[in-house]
Amino acid sequence: MVGDFTADEIMTVAAARALRDGQTCFVGIGLPSTAANLARATHAPNLVLIYESGTIGAKPDRLPLSIGDGILARTADAVVSVPEVFNYWLQPGRVDVGFLGAAQVDRYGNINTTVVGDDYRRPKVRLPGAGGAPEIAASARRGIIMVRHSRRTLVERVDFVTSVGFGRGPGDRQRLGLSGAGPQMLITDLGILEPDPDTCELTLTHLHPNATLDQVREATGWPLKVAPNLAETPPPTAAELATLRKLERTR
Amino acid sequence: MASIVPLADAVSELVHDGDTVAMEGFTHLIPFAAGHEIIRQGRRNLTLVRMTPDVIYDQLIGAGCARRLVFSWGGNPGVGSLHRFRDAVQNGWPVPLEIEEHSHAGMANRYVAGAAGLPFAVLRGYVGTDLARHTPTVKPITCPFTGETLTAVAALRPDVAIIHAQRADRAGNVQMWGITGVQKEAVLAASRSLVTVEEVVDELEPRPDQVILPSWVVTRVAHVPGGAHPSYAHGYSERDNDFYVRWDAISRDREEFARWLATLQPTRS
Numbered sequence: 001m002v003g004d005f006t007a008d009e010i011m012t013v014a015a016a017r018a019l020r021d022g023q024t025c026f027v028g029i030g031l032p033s034t035a036a037n038l039a040r041a042t043h044a045p046n047l048v049l050i051y052e053s054g055t056i057g058a059k060p061d062r063l064p065l066s067i068g069d070g071i072l073a074r075t076a077d078a079v080v081s082v083p084e085v086f087n088y089w090l091q092p093g094r095v096d097v098g099f100l101g102a103a104q105v106d107r108y109g110n111i112n113t114t115v116v117g118d119d120y121r122r123p124k125v126r127l128p129g130a131g132g133a134p135e136i137a138a139s140a141r142r143g144i145i146m147v148r149h150s151r152r153t154l155v156e157r158v159d160f161v162t163s164v165g166f167g168r169g170p171g172d173r174q175r176l177g178l179s180g181a182g183p184q185m186l187i188t189d190l191g192i193l194e195p196d197p198d199t200c201e202l203t204l205t206h207l208h209p210n211a212t213l214d215q216v217r218e219a220t221g222w223p224l225k226v227a228p229n230l231a232e233t234p235p236p237t238a239a240e241l242a243t244l245r246k247l248e249r250t251r
Numbered sequence: 252m253a254s255i256v257p258l259a260d261a262v263s264e265l266v267h268d269g270d271t272v273a274m275e276g277f278t279h280l281i282p283f284a285a286g287h288e289i290i291r292q293g294r295r296n297l298t299l300v301r302m303t304p305d306v307i308y309d310q311l312i313g314a315g316c317a318r319r320l321v322f323s324w325g326g327n328p329g330v331g332s333l334h335r336f337r338d339a340v341q342n343g344w345p346v347p348l349e350i351e352e353h354s355h356a357g358m359a360n361r362y363v364a365g366a367a368g369l370p371f372a373v374l375r376g377y378v379g380t381d382l383a384r385h386t387p388t389v390k391p392i393t394c395p396f397t398g399e400t401l402t403a404v405a406a407l408r409p410d411v412a413i414i415h416a417q418r419a420d421r422a423g424n425v426q427m428w429g430i431t432g433v434q435k436e437a438v439l440a441a442s443r444s445l446v447t448v449e450e451v452v453d454e455l456e457p458r459p460d461q462v463i464l465p466s467w468v469v470t471r472v473a474h475v476p477g478g479a480h481p482s483y484a485h486g487y488s489e490r491d492n493d494f495y496v497r498w499d500a501i502s503r504d505r506e507e508f509a510r511w512l513a514t515l516q517p518t519r520s
Contacts, residue, residue: 029328029329030329052355053277053278053279053430053432054277054430054431054432055430065328065329065490065492066278066328066329066490067278067328068277068278068279068328068430068432069278069490070279070429070430070483070485070489070490072430073279073429073430073485079429079430079431079460081359081431081432081433081435081436082277082302082355082359082432082433083359083360083362083363083433083436086355086356086359086360086374087356087359087360087374090356091356091374091375114352114381114382120381120385122341123340123341125337125341126336126337126340126341127332128324128325128326128332128333129322129323129324129325129326129352130323130324130352130353130354130355130380130382131303131323131324131354131355132324132354132355132356133354134354134356134376134377134380134382135354135355135356135374135375135376138375138376138378139375160381161379161380161381162380162381162382163380164378164379164380167379172379176378176379177375177378177399177400178378178379179375
């Protein structure tokens with residue numbers, strides 16, 4: 001606990017605030033799912049949650065245990081097959097926000113969830129793999145990435161590009177023909193990084209209360225750039241915290 | 252026409268050493284009991300295909316049934332890593348495991364192509380990722396109408412597809428509902444299929460969100476109530492989340508895993 005809330009709580013609250021009412025959001029399990037459900041329970045009751053299990057417009061009143069939790073199917077507007085959720089719903093650009101986690105994310109917002117180490121065939125650590133992330137990162141109109149801030153996670157260059165952010169920099173997404181705008185926010189337990197409009201490099205724009213600039217620099221695996229108008233994330237409101245804690249207790 | 256037979260008979264008839272076996276079920280309706288029967292019968296050198304090789308394939312891999320894994324996400328959902336899968340990939344234990352790795356969209360489309368009798372499917376995907384560099388069943392393709400470069404993925408044509416469903420009637424027509432993932436495509440893409448069911452009924456009462464597999468596209472049906480445990484069958488059982496959590500400790504250690512393996516009892520059906 002720092003102050004009246006934990007670092008995970010401010011991260012989740014900051015991520016929930018990044019979602020607007022009425023948007024469609026393709027949600028991964030874990031931190032993104034908690035944040036999306038917090039948004040729906042607070043300021044965004046009409047947020048459309050889409051899970052890769054094919055549940056569209058799910059309205060769970062507790063946190064789902066997996067992306068295929070029965071409560072998602074029971075409360076969804078539509079339950080479609082897995083080929084359909086990717087081909088008809090994600091691929092044509094019907095999703096406003098793609099919400100992803102990562103084992104590694106680099107200064108251009110590229111994501112690795114495949115292997116740690118240089119040799120794909122002989123990895124140091126074998127991670128779960130891609131899941132739905134490559135196409136979510138490619139085709140959602142905007143991306144939001146959520147990770148806990150550490151040098152192991154925020155790295156200069158990912159060992160393996162599972163999902164493309166801005167590639168090697170400006171123009172790469174257009175060259176590759178990726179329809180979405182790419183990651184617009186990297187939300188961590190210390191702050192918020194956003195792509196520089198000219199260089200696409202993830203730059204610190206918000207510092208969470210209780211975090212220091214030195215702490216963020218120390219936990220970032222590249223020489224971190226800081227926006228000239230660096231802001232402090234407003235602390236969680238009592239209502240946000242109460243709703244989040246109530247949701248967490250449903251797990 | 253799918254005949255209804257005991258699970259052990261269906262597995263011994265349909266699954267052979269060296270086969271390509273797809274066991275599907277997207278966190279829901281996972282055919283665990285059939286997987287355990289494959290372990291009991293000691294099948295070897297299987298190519299295991301599954302979008303989400305979670306606990307069920309961790310068990311088959313740890314038991315030494317698999318030579319190759321074709322997949323898109325290998326984790327213990329909501330818990331963490333698959334330790335038997337990791338041990339096989341990182342250390343070749345108990346036998347080396349080759350992998351062919353895709354994204355979910357790619358795997359789903361590969362099943363669609365297989366079901367449709369096409370050699371490949373087309374999607375917008377993989378572009379700019381390292382997956383495309385390591386996976387030979389992903390290639391760029393030019394649209395003959397617009398000239399646009401898209402991605403082709405090779406069709407999946409498993410020897411056997413195995414799924415779990417809520418119900419079958421006595422003629423072997425299969426009914427499932429809730430999250431039905433990619434099971435219909437997997438059955439239609441495969442040469443043979445086995446469906447384990449919660450219940451065999453005289454008549455399939457229609458449901459608004461049902462998926463029906465007519466008897467003549469299913470090879471064998473086996474009546475296995477609870478056959479999806481520890482996953483769930485919508486309308487019949489809840490997910491045994493504690494088991495997924497316990498699996499982390501069981502699978503982390505080779506000896507602990509061996510003790511679990513020894514507890515697999517013969518099926519009675």
